[in-house]
Amino acid sequence: MDTLDVMKIVVLAGGIGGARFLRGLRSAAPEAEITVIGNTGDDISLFGLRVCPDLDTVMYTLGGGVNEDQGWGRADETFTVKEELAAYGVGPSWFGLGDRDFATHIVRTQMLAAGYKLSAVTEALCDRWRPGVRLIPMTDDQVETHVVVEDEQGRRAIHFQEWWVRLRASVPALSIAAVGAEDAKPAPGVLAAIEAADVVLFPPSNPVVSIGTILAVPGIRDAVATRTVVGVSPIIGGAPVSGMADACLTAIGTETSARAVAELYGLGLLDGWLVDEADAAVRVEGIEVRSRPLLMTDEAATADIARAALDLAVELKRAEESR
Numbered sequence: 001m002d003t004l005d006v007m008k009i010v011v012l013a014g015g016i017g018g019a020r021f022l023r024g025l026r027s028a029a030p031e032a033e034i035t036v037i038g039n040t041g042d043d044i045s046l047f048g049l050r051v052c053p054d055l056d057t058v059m060y061t062l063g064g065g066v067n068e069d070q071g072w073g074r075a076d077e078t079f080t081v082k083e084e085l086a087a088y089g090v091g092p093s094w095f096g097l098g099d100r101d102f103a104t105h106i107v108r109t110q111m112l113a114a115g116y117k118l119s120a121v122t123e124a125l126c127d128r129w130r131p132g133v134r135l136i137p138m139t140d141d142q143v144e145t146h147v148v149v150e151d152e153q154g155r156r157a158i159h160f161q162e163w164w165v166r167l168r169a170s171v172p173a174l175s176i177a178a179v180g181a182e183d184a185k186p187a188p189g190v191l192a193a194i195e196a197a198d199v200v201l202f203p204p205s206n207p208v209v210s211i212g213t214i215l216a217v218p219g220i221r222d223a224v225a226t227r228t229v230v231g232v233s234p235i236i237g238g239a240p241v242s243g244m245a246d247a248c249l250t251a252i253g254t255e256t257s258a259r260a261v262a263e264l265y266g267l268g269l270l271d272g273w274l275v276d277e278a279d280a281a282v283r284v285e286g287i288e289v290r291s292r293p294l295l296m297t298d299e300a301a302t303a304d305i306a307r308a309a310l311d312l313a314v315e316l317k318r319a320e321e322s323r
């Protein structure tokens with residue numbers, strides 16, 4: 001198998017970083033069949049609507065509709081509905097939904113209310129966006145990431161989005177839990193896609209609340225462990241490439257380093273690990289570590305990173321097969 005051959009690739013993805021990596025992967029391997037298993041732990045109900053930030057970020061980014069500067073939400077967005085809600089005193093005001101984005105959540109909520117599963121709704125939304133990959137939510141069941149914090153209002157669990165977006169992770173998380181994950185079932189097609197995959201890639205998504213949450217759905221981790229898996233480090237030189245993943249890693253007692261994240265995923269799951277040149281000295285027992293520039297500065301640089309991940313995965317798979 002050559003990376004240029006048609007191959008089946010599964011990617012576990014969160015939001016912005018995952019979506020940008022996927023855009024690079026799609027251009028690095030245009031013939032590949034790419035299945036994306038999307039995190040739904042960040043999902044939240046707002047104004048009576050079901051909002052799936054990570055699924056939408058992947059869909060908008062690959063479908064050409066994303067706000068490129070922000071990395072999420074729609075391009076050419078307006079905020080009339082948000083302003084009108086605020087005029088009624090209806091919140092929360094801290095979650096920035098634009099008018100175009102609202103339409104997606106209205107369609108999704110309407111279909112869910114009619115009895116369609118989230119996986120079917122996502123497929124229907126993708127009919128419009130044609131992302132060039134098959135996007136499946138990790139589960140059709142409700143899983144919500146909650147964060148335990150303690151401040152002047154006392155100790156309490158809040159929705160991940162409230163901690164992340166409203167509080168900007170400024171209050172330390174005492175713990176993070178994917179509520180509902182242990183009883184959730186993988187969405188239809190998730191396990192079959194993993195079982196059929198030539199390789200599985202972990203993009204530089206948040207290892208705790210994105211990839212960690214997907215792996216927490218029973219059955220997914222075990223299925224992934226049977227494949228050749230290569231991850232791209234979301235940590236460069238001791239800091240997240242973007243975002244505040246360090247706040248999540250600290251909450252679970254893991255150091256913010258490329259080595260610690262590889263160890264968190266663990267031997268038995270990860271076969272190869274791409275780190276930045278800044279982390280060239282990183283070694284992880286039992287995992288093949290390679291270094292190269294990992295900043296996704298533009299689409300061409302991102303495609304090079306995706307190609308390097310794929311090449312490493314193919315090399316490791318071949319080595320495994322010849323043993």
Ligand SMILES: C[C@H](OP(=O)(O)O)C(=O)O
Binds near residue numbers: 054206209
């Ligand atoms: C929460 C978010 O996760 P991602 O969508 O990047 O996986 C982040 O770490 O910025």
